Amino acid sequence: MFDLKRYLKAQRHLVDSALQNYLGIDDSKGSRLIRAMAYSLMAGGKRLRPVLCISAAETVGGERKDVIPLACALELIHTYSLIHDDLPAMDDDEKRRGQPTCHIQFDEATAILAGDALLTLAFEILAGAAGQSAPQGASRWLQCIAEIASAAGFRGMVEGQMQDLAFEGQTITKEALASLHGLKTGRMIEVSVFSGATIAGASPSQLECLNTYARHIGLAFQVADDILNVKGDPARLGKATGTDQLRGKNTYPSLMGLAASEAFATELVNQSLRALEPFDSRADPLRAIANYVIERKR
Amino acid sequence: MFDLKRYLKAQRHLVDSALQNYLGIDDSKGSRLIRAMAYSLMAGGKRLRPVLCISAAETVGGERKDVIPLACALELIHTYSLIHDDLPAMDDDEKRRGQPTCHIQFDEATAILAGDALLTLAFEILAGAAGQSAPQGASRWLQCIAEIASAAGFRGMVEGQMQDLAFEGQTITKEALASLHGLKTGRMIEVSVFSGATIAGASPSQLECLNTYARHIGLAFQVADDILNVKGDPARLGKATGTDQLRGKNTYPSLMGLAASEAFATELVNQSLRALEPFDSRADPLRAIANYVIERKR
Numbered sequence: 286m287f288d289l290k291r292y293l294k295a296q297r298h299l300v301d302s303a304l305q306n307y308l309g310i311d312d313s314k315g316s317r318l319i320r321a322m323a324y325s326l327m328a329g330g331k332r333l334r335p336v337l338c339i340s341a342a343e344t345v346g347g348e349r350k351d352v353i354p355l356a357c358a359l360e361l362i363h364t365y366s367l368i369h370d371d372l373p374a375m376d377d378d379e380k381r382r383g384q385p386t387c388h389i390q391f392d393e394a395t396a397i398l399a400g401d402a403l404l405t406l407a408f409e410i411l412a413g414a415a416g417q418s419a420p421q422g423a424s425r426w427l428q429c430i431a432e433i434a435s436a437a438g439f440r441g442m443v444e445g446q447m448q449d450l451a452f453e454g455q456t457i458t459k460e461a462l463a464s465l466h467g468l469k470t471g472r473m474i475e476v477s478v479f480s481g482a483t484i485a486g487a488s489p490s491q492l493e494c495l496n497t498y499a500r501h502i503g504l505a506f507q508v509a510d511d512i513l514n515v516k517g518d519p520a521r522l523g524k525a526t527g528t529d530q531l532r533g534k535n536t537y538p539s540l541m542g543l544a545a546s547e548a549f550a551t552e553l554v555n556q557s558l559r560a561l562e563p564f565d566s567r568a569d570p571l572r573a574i575a576n577y578v579i580e581r582k583r
Numbered sequence: 584m585f586d587l588k589r590y591l592k593a594q595r596h597l598v599d600s601a602l603q604n605y606l607g608i609d610d611s612k613g614s615r616l617i618r619a620m621a622y623s624l625m626a627g628g629k630r631l632r633p634v635l636c637i638s639a640a641e642t643v644g645g646e647r648k649d650v651i652p653l654a655c656a657l658e659l660i661h662t663y664s665l666i667h668d669d670l671p672a673m674d675d676d677e678k679r680r681g682q683p684t685c686h687i688q689f690d691e692a693t694a695i696l697a698g699d700a701l702l703t704l705a706f707e708i709l710a711g712a713a714g715q716s717a718p719q720g721a722s723r724w725l726q727c728i729a730e731i732a733s734a735a736g737f738r739g740m741v742e743g744q745m746q747d748l749a750f751e752g753q754t755i756t757k758e759a760l761a762s763l764h765g766l767k768t769g770r771m772i773e774v775s776v777f778s779g780a781t782i783a784g785a786s787p788s789q790l791e792c793l794n795t796y797a798r799h800i801g802l803a804f805q806v807a808d809d810i811l812n813v814k815g816d817p818a819r820l821g822k823a824t825g826t827d828q829l830r831g832k833n834t835y836p837s838l839m840g841l842a843a844s845e846a847f848a849t850e851l852v853n854q855s856l857r858a859l860e861p862f863d864s865r866a867d868p869l870r871a872i873a874n875y876v877i878e879r880k881r
Contacts, residue, residue, distance in 0.1 A: 427714040
């Protein structure tokens with residue numbers, strides 16, 4: 286039986302050390318800007334995107350160490366997006382993972398700039414890693430950098446956040462909600478799997494299966510997040526629950542009810558598992574992550 | 584006699600068309616996010632960084648078309664930094680170039696996200712251009728992408744903005760002010776020249792001369808900006824003057840007086856011109872830009 290907890294812990298440790306190195310210092314020292322970046326980056330996130338990236342690489346026979354810079358860049362982009370989403374002008378959240386959000390711990394200007402700097406650092410790391418792999422591996426890396434930027438940008442994550450804010454208080458269809466989540470979180474999850482597998486030399490048919498996997502667990506993760514916001518334990522989640530309803534957010538439970546949402550999440554996970562059938566036991570981490578999506582409590 | 588006005592107009596036109604293409608639509612259409620991005624991007628900026636990039640490429644015998652994606656990326660990063668700097672939590676500016684700033688014209692959330700999206704698009708364009716030049720040119724491009732990200736990030740522009748905010752109301756030394764400007768605007772101006780010349784295949788000694796040029800005009804530009812904030816014409820500048828003093832900003836006029844600041848700017852321009860001595864008439868645009876820095880009225 287694959288031990289996901291142990292696997293996740295090992296991957297997290299690997300990614301966290303690499304992230305610390307990229308920031309160049311211990312998080313207690315350095316400029317106020319670096320402290321703010323480190324504060325949010327080291328706040329105990331699940332590292333879902335890095336783990337998906339590394340696991341996808343391993344699934345197709347790649348080596349962990351070759352995709353660490355990629356895994357770190359994905360986490361930097363994720364962290365930047367959380368810092369900016371939490372700002373008063375956006376979701377106005379004061380807590381995340383049980384800790385004060387960046388603009389509460391520091392101040393609003395510092396939080397905006399820390400987000401900007403994390404996003405920029407992601408591309409510095411990607412270009413550096415690509416440069417080291419040149420000339421043979423450079424074109425794969427460049428494809429990944431372009432895909433990551435596209436997934437994170439105005440046709441991806443940023444547009445998703447715009448829609449999320451715009452739709453507050455309006456009732457939208459299930460399809461519109463899926464499209465919003467596809468932009469806001471789905472594309473970055475898909476590109477995490479895609480880029481890890483691409484750097485590891487995946488074939489087009491492998492990439493297709495992995496993309497189907499990623500698309501389904503990306504949405505499953507969001508449905509599960511919505512469910513946790515209704516029935517999760519605030520103490521374990523490290524944040525308040527019931528906030529989506531208060532804010533008039535469209536969620537799966539609000540659109541289709543709690544039971545149907547849970548069934549939908551399960552169906553998505555099953556579809557993601559079917560997409561992994563062509564792979565051997567090296568895909569076990571990806572399989573375990575899919576199951577974890579609906580079993581998690583935080 | 585080199586006609587700078589005509590040259591700048593031609594370059595601006597080239598860069599503006601390319602930027603419009605990258606956004607994929609006319610600025611009056613598209614999502615609210617794209618409209619906000621286009622609003623700030625097309626607000627009539629001087630396009631100093633793109634022009635420096637193109638002129639540096641031409642100085643060493645490169646072709647304009649090869650560096651257009653680079654020139655556009657530099658302008659996208661510059662525009663993002665202006666949008667974020669103007670936010671209420673930062674400089675809280677309501678006007679730029681005579682028009683409402685992005686968060687006034689749209690709203691704060693949209694302005695933050697438009698900035699994020701412009702920064703991200705810059706790297707999407709750079710990775711795309713690098714991919715097209717692979718495999719031969721890829722390593723030069725990757726070096727430029729890493730340098731641009733470094734110049735824009737937490738050891739460059741973002742840290743410069745942090746310091747600018749932190750030093751408001753405090754009196755600092757002339758050296759600390761030069762260091763702040765080196766981070767906030769200098770490094771991006773230097774990398775504009777560096778990257779244009781690098782893609783065009785500049786030799787190490789050519790890069791060294793061009794870097795000396797860029798370092799001096801970067802600082803000269805900032806000194807001239809400070810001077811304009813004291814004695815410029817608000818109507819021509821498109822923004823209020825005297826704001827630095829009101830806000831307790833450290834400026835060259837406040838630290839060394841107006842006359843000494845003007846002499847300092849002139850000296851910096853002369854040093855930048857000396858660095859161009861090894862180059863032929865293809866460096867005339869760079870020479871004209873240096874002179875323009877201290878002659879400009881806006």
